[in-house]
Amino acid sequence: MEGTSLTMFLQQIINGLSLGSIYALIALGYTMVYGIVRLINFAHGDVYMVGAYLGFFAAGWFGPRFIPVLLVSMAGAALLGVIIERAAYKPLRMAPRIAALTTAIGVSLLLENGTRFVIGPNPKGFPDLIERQTYNLGSLEISNVDILVLLVSLGLMVLLQFIVYRTRIGKSMRAVSFDKDAARLMGIDVDRVISVTFAIGSALAAAAGVLVGIAYPRIDPYMGIMPGLKAFVAAVLGGIGIIPGAVLGGILMGEAEVLSVQFFPSTFKNATAFVILILVLLLRPSGLLGRQQSEKV
């Protein structure tokens, strides 16, 4: 009896890791955008949804091949992210924060209902890009889809780390995040850096969308709302604006959600994220990896 419950626990940890790395990929986009323009990009969860749909259509054009589908979806979402930033957020960069936030909600609703209007409200079945196989490790089960999700997320996170810390544009991003005006005075093209940030964040979200499509093959126009909110909470949990924090927060969020289903009815699942959020805001508003800062005048 002891053994089976331990097995079940470990099994849930594995499932949580796979779910958590999806949250982490989405959370990275939130945290990067917040780090640079101090905006909660409410539409980010919907970019993830659009990414999944782009993957769906790309699979129609190229056939069920994983790599091309992933790349097309990421490229399309990156473009979408840049368009959103240019059209809706850039004109409000100097406006009160409440205005930018309202616009972000508007963009989010527009993406959801626009998709619903164009493609139709019914969920679509995501094509099988890889054949699902299950491996047994002792009494634990792990599927190649889980492994793929983990490996692709890990690969993208390493790539992101490389871009941010080892390239010229990454250096500019860190400079803009630290002090936008000083960065501008040093000759950095701030607008371009912000666009690149949105492009990278959106591409990561799209990758998450394609991975979710493979793991849970049902996509619909509202699929981005809850994962988007949970990923945001993950970013806050890790410390918003901090890239490793988003990964840590994402994984913790995935684990917390999977484990909460063990102890509470599954209908409570969606409340887990918000309970975590309220606890973080109460106990450690700057997040696990963040440093407490007083607001500057």
Next chain:
Amino acid sequence: MKATLSNRYVVSAAGAILLYFVLSLAFGSNEYYSHVLTLAAINVILAVSLNLINGFTGQFSLGHAGFMAVGAYVAGGLTFFLKVPFLPALAAGALAAGIVGFLVGLPTLRLRGDYLAIATLGFGEIIRVLIINSDAIGLPMLGGPRGVRGIPGYTTFGWAYFFAVFTILVIANFINSTHGRACISVREDEVAAEAMGVDTTRYKVLAFSIGAAFAGLAGGLFAHQLQLLHPDSYTFLKSVDHLTMVVLGGMGSITGAAVAGVFITAFSEALREVQDLRMIVYSLSLIIIMLVRPQGLMGGRELTMDSVRRLWPGRRAAHTGGGARGTA
């Protein structure tokens, strides 16, 4: 001065009563129209009360539907299960929503605005999850996802109208009081307000709790109009409706929010058949209004007798309260 002030009240009161009789006579006999009018009055309460939080105090609440749900379930539960009369039940619903608002606001309002948006959104979702799981939390009579049918239909257009006027009156007077001015100062510049000795957290929580209480009142009215308690009536999208009203009417304009509340109700009814289109129009108008007029259509201006009079040149406009907001 005192005389003109009370004069203005007499004129407004007469106008409000006149409008009520005109509306009842024109539409009261038609069941559908009086249903829509009642809904419009409830939406006016929601828009004006959310405007106190979002427009006047500069905080960002996305949880108005959650407070509405609290008010609806408390008031509806009281009249349905305990046979409490309508008015005490409504008051209890509003009070409960106000208390919940206080409890939610206290920890979250210390933080900056954008966290509040997510926290209130999350709170609304938690309320819904609790209602859906009412069996598991020991309140099986609330029916969980099935809801409760057969709530008495006490809400008439007359009551809804009366409470809409009451809400406008209370919130307008609050805004023009010391406390209301303190709330506006928080919106304009929190740090400066703090430096001037305004207890910013206290006023944020105060405005938030008052707004929540009125949302609870609206929820109670709504439940007794619909004659149904159902968790799906209080989703995030409902909060977005309220936000759209505030943005459309003007962040910090009571009359603007009230007019927008009526307008959005009529608009939603007109587009009832094409839900998708309705949401696309909502979202586009949110974006476009923010890009073109970030302060909302009316900005901080009010539609008053004076502003109507001001349309004729050559007359010196009298001082109007509540309308002093920079457009910066």
